[in-house]
Amino acid sequence: MREPTDGMSPFEAVNFFFHGAADWLGLDDQTRQVLAGTYREIRVQVPLRRDDGSVETLYGYRVQHNGARGPYKGGVRYHPSADLEEVRALASLMTWKTAIVDLPFGGAKGGVQVDAASLSLTELERLTRRYMSQVSYIVGPYRDIMAPDMNTNAQTMAWMMDAYGQREGHTLSIVTGKPVELGGSLGRDAATGRGAVIVLDQAVKDAGLAPEDLSVAIQGFGNVGSWTARLAKAEGYRVVAVSDVNGGVYDPRGLRVLDVLDHVRASGTVVGHPDTETLTNEEILELDVDVLVPAALGEVVTSANVDDVRARIVVEAANHPVTPVADANLADRGVTVLPDILVNAGGVTVSYFEWTQNIQQFSWDEDRVNAALREHLVTAYQRVRDFARTHETTLRQAAFTLAVERVATAAHLRGYV
Ligand code: NAD
Numbered sequence: 001m002r003e004p005t006d007g008m009s010p011f012e013a014v015n016f017f018f019h020g021a022a023d024w025l026g027l028d029d030q031t032r033q034v035l036a037g038t039y040r041e042i043r044v045q046v047p048l049r050r051d052d053g054s055v056e057t058l059y060g061y062r063v064q065h066n067g068a069r070g071p072y073k074g075g076v077r078y079h080p081s082a083d084l085e086e087v088r089a090l091a092s093l094m095t096w097k098t099a100i101v102d103l104p105f106g107g108a109k110g111g112v113q114v115d116a117a118s119l120s121l122t123e124l125e126r127l128t129r130r131y132m133s134q135v136s137y138i139v140g141p142y143r144d145i146m147a148p149d150m151n152t153n154a155q156t157m158a159w160m161m162d163a164y165g166q167r168e169g170h171t172l173s174i175v176t177g178k179p180v181e182l183g184g185s186l187g188r189d190a191a192t193g194r195g196a197v198i199v200l201d202q203a204v205k206d207a208g209l210a211p212e213d214l215s216v217a218i219q220g221f222g223n224v225g226s227w228t229a230r231l232a233k234a235e236g237y238r239v240v241a242v243s244d245v246n247g248g249v250y251d252p253r254g255l256r257v258l259d260v261l262d263h264v265r266a267s268g269t270v271v272g273h274p275d276t277e278t279l280t281n282e283e284i285l286e287l288d289v290d291v292l293v294p295a296a297l298g299e300v301v302t303s304a305n306v307d308d309v310r311a312r313i314v315v316e317a318a319n320h321p322v323t324p325v326a327d328a329n330l331a332d333r334g335v336t337v338l339p340d341i342l343v344n345a346g347g348v349t350v351s352y353f354e355w356t357q358n359i360q361q362f363s364w365d366e367d368r369v370n371a372a373l374r375e376h377l378v379t380a381y382q383r384v385r386d387f388a389r390t391h392e393t394t395l396r397q398a399a400f401t402l403a404v405e406r407v408a409t410a411a412h413l414r415g416y417v
Pocket of ligand 1: 243281297318
């Protein structure tokens with residue numbers, strides 16, 4: 001049995017889970033080496049002309065982790081912490097994520113190390129176009145397809161598509177998560193949050209619980225967090241707390257989520273929403289709630305605070321929000337952790353639908369998108385749950401084992417190893 005330790009880098013942490021799966025499958029060392037490493041990594045200089053005329057030298061990355069099952073697929077993040085090691089971790093999670101929901105993609109991720117909040121809209125556009133043009137040599141609609149992640153959105157994807165098209169000709173399928181008016185899929189905006197709620201619902205049903213009896217706290221109120229909050233409330237859960245980078249708000253009677261969204265539109269933050277108690281981002285993780293949904297940064301539940309987490313279900317809507325040491329602690333305490341590679345796979349699933357719609361030059365209506373998303377996620381959840389039950393293991397170990405098995409099979413069939 002491998003023992004997790006504190007101080008693992010994000011990529012080491014993901015590979016800790018990978019090796020747990022590889023041990024289970026009895027994978028040979030050569031296959032492990034191929035699957036634990038990355039196929040291609042590039043670091044590009046991204047000089048950004050600021051609105052005041054000065055030039056700031058930024059750095060961006062694109063990491064292609066494994067392409068055995070199809071073209072590389074993964075988002076692009078703008079964040080000061082998006083260094084090569086973090087992007088590697090996120091790229092490898094994409095490989096396991098696309099495998100667990102059985103999409104014909106590999107895994108990749110991109111990032112630019114920048115504080116996006118400090119940039120104007122025109123600076124963001126210049127940054128995006130420059131980054132896309134620097135990495136355009138290794139991406140392509142059958143090579144590597146990008147999508148939004150933290151601090152990037154549909155507008156970012158529109159600029160990326162345009163920048164790529166200037167070099168290669170009009171190519172809708174080069175990015176997903178585009179505006180609907182520009183080839184985006186209906187339902188993509190909500191897809192990651194919708195997927196998180198679908199997976200939570202399945203687990204809640206399996207545990208013999210009812211949404212109406214469960215309180216929920218959500219860290220992060222961007223694309224994923226806000227959609228998770230809206231859809232969880234619509235399913236009957238009591239969403240008592242949400243937060244963003246500025247802090248959180250708490251109302252034990254349940255928040256009026258749509259009003260919180262209005263407050264964010266008006267003020268830029270959830271903080272200050274009327275009739276709520278203000279919380280810090282540390283406090284929201286330790287609230288006395290049934291369900292905790294980290295939906296912002298990685299590594300927020302660690303050995304330092306895991307003993308204070310009181311939720312009985314943790315829904316990993318963010319990528320790698322729980323470190324391996326904290327994960328082992330939660331498992332020992334009987335807390336159900338719904339793992340990121342399953343919980344937040346709704347986004348890439350609808351990205352896949354968008355990509356196929358673009359290639360076919362054909363649009364699906366939203367009901368079709370949502371029904372197909374549900375089918376993919378429920379099937380994946382059931383496989384993971386059944387494996388976990390049969391082998392008396394955690395849902396994370398089950399998800400990684402099933403995903404690694406699929407990728408290893410594809411790698412063997414291709415003759416990689
Ligand atoms: P986003 O930029 O739309 O929102 C991020 C949210 O996190 C914002 O509310 C921001 O204020 C908050 N935040 C930032 N720093 C914080 C901090 N230090 N403490 C608390 N909150 C903080 O990003 P997103 O697309 O919603 O992504 C959120 C998470 O979900 C990321 O881990 C991302 O990798 C993951 N994810 C996103 C998608 C997608 O489709 N967008 C898909 C799969 C996984």
